[in-house]
């Protein structure tokens with residue numbers, strides 16, 4: 376078992392950074408083994424070493440008891456190790472069948488044996504239960520389907536181990552579910568899977584063993600059952616998490632935001648709910664269920680919206696973002712690069728954008744006040760940048776998101792709406808963003824959170840409203856909510 380795949384003292388240096396530092400790892404045959412760690416921890420580098428894409432500076436790999444040296448991915452594939460990776464998708468311009476026979480195209484005399492090629496390609500797809508048009512150009516297919524073709528190709532070539540590097544990063548919910556089922560199936564067929572992902576729920580759903588990397592070093596390898604969410608995050612970020620249970624003890628106060636019969640033709644209708652001070656309300660639903668659209672309408676961004684929105688009992692005019700901001704509603708949009716931040720501006724300038732009028736006296740901004748406010752939140756949110764004069768565009772996703780949050784903290788908003796607040800953000804920053812949101816609620820603000828990650832909703836929200844087809848189809852208090860119930864409501868499948 377432990378003889379299956381063993382890495383000893385693997386070290387890989389790049390100019391100025393040791394991407395892998397003496398990593399010792401044993402992977403058991405037939406396991407689904409997670410590689411976790413923050414951005415830059417070395418996960419992809421380790422995966423690339425295992426599949427021959429890069430060569431380590433030091434260290435040895437033994438596979439099935441033999442020392443191996445992979446000079447390129449072809450060597451690894453011949454030995455039985457393949458990789459599933461978006462950057463490695465095969466030839467976009469070739470058909471599915473051509474891709475699946477790449478490197479070993481059957482010939483009849485000088486001609487490609489089309490029938491034999493199709494037969495082999497079909498067999499490869501059948502083996503993993505994938506239904507794909509053999510003649511389709513690979514590049515014209517959705518990423519999820521391209522991935523299936525890649526997996527089929529690797530399995531057909533006799534892969535004994537497959538490395539998945541963040542395979543769900545551009546898949547939908549249903550596509551991800553299909554991939555998980557396939558990984559379960561591969562596992563029961565004895566194919567070993569190495570699975571790199573940031574997403575905690577995927578790891579606990581799929582993996583039996585978890586390896587945590589931090590700054591190129593292996594921190595721990597343990598059975599998944601010996602980790603829980605907090606201990607895993609702590610291992611990844613190298614410090615204890617601050618107590619995250621802030622909401623459970625919160626006494627919800629007065630109604631802060633009230634939404635009555637909000638509708639927008641073709642997007643949503645009959646939307647009715649309220650959020651109290653000190654309360655986090657989560658919005659669950661599949662992509663397209665109307666969650667983002669509802670937040671946008673409350674924030675004044677939907678010119679067709681009708682209905683009644685009030686803040687602390689006072690009606691808010693719809694379709695007026697300036698009024699929403701002056702009534703202290705904040706919004707952290709799903710696409711922070713397009714709507715949340717001005718990437719070309721400094722961190723400081725971004726932070727104080729919505730409150731410039733408040734900071735201004737006699738028409739000009741008081742530079743010292745702006746600086747002080749921006750610095751306060753720059754420090755409080757532990758934004759990782761040389762200084763707040765750095766450009767927002769150069770920050771990592773997690774730090775950009777912190778700047779957007781800093782902006783609304785500086786604006787002292789009463790109702791904060793956050794849309795997928797931790798999408799594409801690494802675990803450390805994610806834990807910090809959760810901490811920040813819970814601090815905001817503990818200070819008596821109301822928070823509305825949209826997230827496609829159910830564990831995030833279950834963790835953060837006091838109540839969860841479920842959207843389907845533009846309507847609220849259910850409401851669950853956290854104490855009564857679990858993933859299964861939410862998924863049933865979200866999909867409408869009893």
Ligand SMILES: Nc1ncnc2c1ncn2[C@@H]1O[C@H](COP(=O)(O)OP(=O)(O)O)[C@@H](O)[C@H]1O
Pocket residue numbers: 389390392393394412413414415416417418419420421
């Ligand atoms: N080709 C490369 N050239 C220079 N540095 C690299 C290269 N690939 C990775 N690194 C660095 O090595 C470290 C580990 O990167 P990576 O393995 O991609 O991390 P992860 O996948 O965990 O996010 C990072 O500091 C990254 O910047």
Ligand SMILES: [Mg+2]
Pocket residue numbers: 418419420
């Ligand atoms: Mg990576």
